[in-house]
Amino acid sequence: MAAGGRGKDPLVADRRYSSRTTAPAKKTAAPKRTPRTPGPRRRHGLIVGFVLFLWRMIWAVLWRVTAVALLVYAGIVFYFYSQLPDLNALLDGRARGSVTLLDRNNKVFAWRGETFGGQVTAGTVSPYLHNAVIATEDKRFYWHFGVSPRGIASAVRINLSEGRGPFEGNGGSTITQQVAKLLCLGVTYDPAHWKTEAEYEKDCRSGGMWRKIKELPFSMAMEAKYSKEDILTIYFNRAYLGAGARGFEAAAQRYFGKSAADVSAAEAAMLAGLLKAPSTYAPTGNMQRARDRAAVVIGLMQEQGYLTKAEAAEALAHPAQLSKAAAQKNGGFFADWVMETTPDYLARTTTEDVIMETTLDQKMQSQAEEALKWVFENKVKAGSKAQAAIVVMSADGAVRAMVGGRDLPQAGDFNRATQALRQTGSAFKPFIYAVAMDLGYSPLDYVDDSPWSINVPGSGVYSPKNYDGKFKGMITLTQALAESRNIPAVKIQELVGRDLVKKVATDFGVAQNLADGPALALGASESTLIEMTGAYAGILNGGSSVTPYGLRALKLQGEEEPLFGQGGGIGERVISETAAHALIYMMTQVIEKGTGTRARLNGYEAAGKTGTTNSARDAWFVGFTADYVVGVWLGYDDNTPLNGVTGGGLPAEIWHEVMTRISEGSEPKPLPKEIPGNTVTGVPGAMPGEPVPYDPNDFVQPEDVPYFDGSNPNKPGMTEDDLADQILNDVQRNGAGN
Incomplete structure (x- = not known):
């Protein structure tokens, strides 16, 4: 009706089927699905699930343990932090005092004990010295918090490559860790625990993994307590630098006769070089070895920008020279004798800084040593093991020179003039x-x-x-x-x-x-x-x-009145x-x-x-002129006949x-x-x-x-x-x- 009425095509739905199909298709049975057999995919899913479960369990434990460990570590750091004293209390940490010996003209000729030249700071020492220490000992000093993992890893690699244990030899210690050692991790000397101070010092300087582990929280506590310059100040005052010198001021005075504030680049390099091995590189022991080490330090300073090429060349061309007092190698036997004849509490075991004015004449001492050397070189068969001793004395008993043997003495050597x-x-x-x-x-x-x-x-x-x-x-x-x-x-x-x-x-x-x-x-x-x-x-x-x-007067440093005289x-x-x-x-x-x-x-x-x-x-021959008495002994230590x-x-x-x-x-x-x-x-x-x-x-x-x-x-x-x-x-x- 509608079609006939409007003359239009009837409204019908779009065709869903082919024109060949005039009726709905017959329903057909759905294809059968093949059952999925448990294979690799199924097993992989189980493993992943187990691993994830296990990881969740481990992580649950791990983060809790880590958190507890960090809290404990933080507690240890805080404990050390709370125990650290005021900065000034850490600058002079000597167990013994020093003895400075002056000759008859009041010129220094020997030191005994541990000399402390006075407190200095990182800001008052020579800039050359400040930079030499940083360049040599810890170039990342201003960028770490007391510990350098990179430095430790590098040290372990070097030690292993050289056939040593991982913590034997190079330690990779930062300056902060070295200061921790100098402070003995806060442990003070207890005579009931250590038989001698030497044993205590040895324990303080010991290495190994356990020691390194103990250094870590102490070093971090120091970083939290003190500024970087404060830590350097402790280092500058407490480091041992050979020849009985404790601290850079004492070392500068000992070797160069000047303050640490006035040392040149060459002198600063030699002082910084002592930190590696004070006894080995002490210029009073072997000047050439000390200069070779100083040259290495100068190279590091140039490499890190602390010295220009011209400054480095100047330092290498004009190496450090010992002061006249430091260059004097005579008088050792005399110094030991004076120490032995002085009460121990003011000499060998003194806790004070003592000045001894003595009777020694350095010129006569040199002349006596030269005379002995000349006779043995010109009158005695080469290779002779015979020994000799000489004493030069005034008529009143004042000893002017003393030779206790043919070899230059180390402190405490057998003195044939006084002990034989x-x-x-x-x-x-x-x-x-x-x-x-x-x-x-x-x-x-x-x-x-x-x-x-x-x-x-x-x-x-x-x-x-x-x-x-x-x-x-x-x-x-x-x-x-x-x-x-x-x-x-x-x-x-x-x-x-x-x-x-x-x-x-x-x-x-x-x-x-x-x-x-x-x-x-x-x-x-x-x-x-x-x-x-x-x-x-x-x-x-x-x-x-x-x-x-040999003693004219004994005074405490800084005092005019002697404690006792001749x-x-x-x-x-x-x-x-x-x-x-x-x-x-x-x-x-x-x-x-x-x-x-x-x-x-x-x-x-x-x-x-x-x-x-x-x-x-x-x-023997003992005799005198109107001015001096000289005694000479010659023989073998083992009593072999001459x-x-x-x-x-x-x-x-x-x-x-x-x-x-x-x-x-x-x-x-x-x-x-x-x-x-x-x-x-x-x-x-x-x-x-x-x-x-x-x-x-x-x-x-x-x-x-x-x-x-x-x-x-x-x-x-x-x-x-x-x-x-x-x-x-x-x-x-x-x-x-x-």
């Missing part, structure tokens, strides 16, 4: 003649140098022999001493009294293990060189005892001045005509005595070389010598200052002159037979030969 007890040989004989002179005998009195024996209870007959195996008959006491005749020496000792000889020797300072028998006269007793030199100084000063000393000097009188002057005359003849002619000086009067012990195990050496040989030559050098430029002075009964030096009729004639042909007993037979001076006519009877009777009756 050796038999004195004929160097002991002057004390016998000192007694005779003090009893009123004259150097021109006579004694019989002929075969002679004495019975010693408990030992039998003792028969002294002369060194040359000869006998001179009647000779003066002067000739007996000059030629070091043994028989006369023993005779005189037994007749004046052995106990009196012991007393005089002891009062003069020779107090070590004096022999009891008649061999006392021949130097069977032991003594040290410094004791023997001091005893001869007593003869020179007119017969008063001397206590050798440690020795002239003591009580031992023999009369007349006796001392007579003995000095006799001892001049040792050098002029006797066994010590090799010691003779050109233009200077000198007196002395040779000494050679049994089997030549020790050889080959062809006597006191009149090499020791006399060493003495001559020392005395020639130290007397150079001084005006010759006559020795205070005289023969009792004469108003001038010499014999009756001699002019003032004229030497006494000494001709062996003149030593013939005049008929009208009583010879010295050892009897009481009031009995000059005693015969030799009477004398022998008296000696034997006295020995048998008293048992001591008094």
Whole structure:
């Protein structure tokens, strides 16, 4: 109807089917689906699920454990943070104080203990020094929080590549970690835990993984507590830099004689180079090694922009030089001796900074060392292991120079001048003649140098022999001493009294293990060189005892008043001045005509005595001019006999070389010598200052002159037979030969 009515096509739906299909298609059964079998896909899903589950479990535990660990670590850091003291309390961390030794002219020549030059800051030291330390030790110092993982990893790689353990050798420590070590991780020295401070220090400096782990929170606590410049300040003050110097100020003063604020680029590089190994690179030990290390530091400074190419070239072209005081390598034995003779609490174990004013003459010290070196280079067979010692002393006992061995000493080395007890040989004989002179005998009195024996209870007959195996008959006491005749020496000792000889020797300072028998006269007793030199100084000063000393005054740093003064000097009188002057005359003849002619000086009067012990195990020469006493000992440390050496040989030559050098430029002075009964030096009729004639042909007993037979001076006519009877009777009756 509609179609017919409107003439339009009917409204129909779009065709959904092909024109071939006129009816709806028949329904067909759906294709059967093939069942999915459990294969790889199904298994993969299970594994992933399990892994995810496991990860969720691990993560749940891990983040909680990590959180707890971080809280614990933060607590440890906070604990260290709360324990850290004020900055100023950390700058001087020495366990010991320092001792600075000054010579007779108040010039520094040695240091002992740990020297602290005073507090400096990172801002007051030289910019060169500041930058050298950063460039050398921790170039990322301003970019980390106390620990550098990159530095540790690099150190581990280097250590492993060189065959060491991962934490052995290079530690990769930052400056902050190094400061943590210097502070011993806050642990203070406890004598109950560590036997010595050295053990404590060793523990503080120990490495290893566990130590590194403990350093981490302490280092971070420091970074939180102090600024970067504060940490550097602690480092600058506490780092050990060799030669007893603690801190860069002390090191700059020690090596260069200037403040750390004034060091040049070359000096700063050398100081910074010491941080790697202070003892190895100390310029006082090996200057070339120190300069090689400084060159490495200069290269690092240039590489990191702290030095221009021109500045680096200038520093390399003009390397650091030691100050005059630091360059002095002499006086070590003397310094050790002064330290040993000073109370420990002000010397070896002092906690104060001490200044010692001493008697040392650095010029004489050098001259003594040069003399010894010259003799061994020119007079001794190459490769000889023989040792020697020298003491130079004024007449009042002030020690001016001391050589304790041929090698330059390290602190604490064996000092043969003060510690070696050796038999004195004929160097002991002057004390016998000192007694005779003090009893009123004259150097021109006579004694019989002929075969002679004495019975010693408990030992039998003792028969002294002369060194040359000869006998001179009647000779003066002067000739007996000059030629070091043994028989006369023993005779005189037994007749004046052995106990009196012991007393005089002891009062003069020779107090070590004096022999009891008649061999006392021949130097069977032991003594040290410094004791023997001091005893001869007593003869020179007119017969008063001397206590050798090296200390003039001891002060605390910064104070003017000394805690105590001179440690020795002239003591009580031992023999009369007349006796001392007579003995000095006799001892001049040792050098002029006797066994010590090799010691003779050109233009200077000198007196002395040779000494050679049994089997030549020790050889001595001790003597003096009007100004100085010099003692020389030569021998082997193991008591090996010297080959062809006597006191009149090499020791006399060493003495001559020392005395020639130290007397150079001084005006010759006559020795205070005289023969009792004469108003001038010499014999009756001699002019003032004229030497006494000494001709062996003149030593013939005049008929009208009583010879010295050892009897009481009031009995000059005693015969030799009477004398022998008296000696034997006295020995048998008293048992001591008094």
